[in-house]
Amino acid sequence: MDAELIAMQLFSGIALGAILIMVALGLSIIFGMLGVVNFAHGALFMVGAYAGLWVASRTGSFWWGLLVAPIAIGLFGILIERVLIRPLYGRSVDDPLLLTFGLGYVLVEAVRIVFGSDGIPFQTPPELSGVADLGIGFFPVYRLFVVGVVAIVLVLLWLGLEKTKFGLIVRAGAKDPQIMRVLGVDIAKVWLLVFGLGVGLTALGGVLAAPMRNVNPEMGALVLAEAFVVTVIGGMGSLLGAVVAGLLVGVAISMTALVAPEMATIVMFALMAAVLLVRPQGLFGKKSRA
């Protein structure tokens, strides 16, 4: 096995991890701030892909789909938080979990009714199709683009959380919402925006994944399982954890595909089990949360 092949494999893993990061980040942000385990996250990823497809087919441009769909689905997320999830705060953690679980089914069925269950083609935008020579081998231009977009989003997210007043409030609110209320911060409004942000991120992941995969109503189910594995490995609620674990899982899948391809799906669960044995709270998780 030559070095070039291993390097290519490593790179494929990183590209694979990029989409995982987008989904896991949203899941982790929502859990970290709101304490809600969002089981509709995979369905919202799928809805994002369909929204991107719809906008792209209406405008004739992939770029409008990429821009509009995550914002629109993010706003839809805000609506979900305000109408469905907010009444459940202060109750047991199971309640929002069950609600979002059901919501996921509703969204999948709704998409089946509107778009059919067969799946719809989503062409790679012509300006991003083709392969690029990386020196170590050839790689699809579109996948390089995805890695780039995810990197930019991560930088913006980091700047937003670390350098702005809103970010400060969000970080403080995650630590102690009670104090924030006493200080006169409308924490409900912060949670609303955080939920919308998390949903927007997974919708962006959906639009980005659409040209690589078949767009179909079940596409979110597998992604949700993968995203949960990533957040558990990284530590529930930790953003850095989601990023590191996303890359780790992507690379683990990719390297396994090289040596024992039929194990490529199992390996992430094995990795999760191993991490849980050594660090039950995940790589970057806090010891325990109420």
Place this chain on the structure above:
Amino acid sequence: MTQGFSPTSTRRGTLAGIAAGAATLAMPRIARAQSEIIRIGFPTPLTGPFAAEAKDQVKSAELAVKQINDKGGVAGRKVELLVRDDKLNAGEAATRTLELIEKDKVHAIVGALSSAVQLAVNEVTRARGVIYVSISQSDTINEVKDFSRFTFHEALNPHMTTAAVAKHTFKKGSKIAYLVADYAYGHEMLRGFKRAQEALGATSVGEILHPFGAADYSTFMPRLRSMRPDILCICNFGRDQANAIKQAVDFGMNRQARIVVPVLLHNQRLAIGPEAFDGVVGGANYYWGLEDTIPSAKAFNDAFKAAHDGAYPTDYGAYGYTGVYSLLLAMQKAGGTETDKVIAALEELKYDVAKGPQHYRKCDHQSVQSVLVLESKKKGEMKNPADLFKVLATEPASEDILRTCKELGFPA
């Protein structure tokens, strides 16, 4: 009730055991009145990655039932189709099949869409002595160790499919890389292709097994590329086929190798579009374009279009039609649903309902039929949105394209 059963594995043993146990508890069958409706059980994966193909099977099967009923039914009795979702899960399929037999008292089972699932259905029908017309690809279902005299295999089998596809794509000296779904379907197709490749003087440069139902195939591509094949043979089904072909093309694999699949799927080509499938070659049991040369195909297409807003029937859809139709024709000949008489009628039956002449070979109950080799068209070549494929070749219906009865282990 359990005749023909041999415990070949623990899973089968357990399944058959459950079925046999239920059999002893059940009341002896009461002779049914002649006027009773004939019920056909139809388990198929309405949910999951093969849902598109399953829905077409149901539509076509319903059409066959409707046409027979419109013509007066079977020996004056109406026919009813009982569709059940097997969720592409062997256990679910076995449970639904047992339920269809026990609770709904069906007279026969037609269906299943995955090679692994149909084997589970086959175990139940064999143990219960119920006729089963299988409409999903399998080689083992015809072999002696799995054989059930109650089972008729209406679908193509991997042997005849891969032989036909290989004949028109593999050349002497071809270097072939295989990407194979890691379950019965992939394994059987790989086995078929490798047998064909040996006879044709082609060689395998590598085989990669991928997990069933994977969404991303990018991690397999660098290694497939490094094998430097002339032909990339992708042996998987349903959405796996769509995703694997799409991503192989994204990685530029189609520039260095021709992409070949055992079965080129109508619905997956629709779901992914002409660009990614351009030039992909694969086999098929049916393509609506046969109507130019085959009158029964024209009649089937016209009836299907009339029933479904002008939509064309698909490959796996056609199985629902030919499978149910052949069974009902045999029941008509047998004058009812008496199992032994229907089996004898099926063994004698010559039918041509959608794709030219077909008949069930007596020794293994495999439907002898033509195999089409198709190539996906470019967008510019399509005359209408359903005009997806060119027919490169048709292997005529002949026992020559099957393994001999002796090879399968049947006494000569």
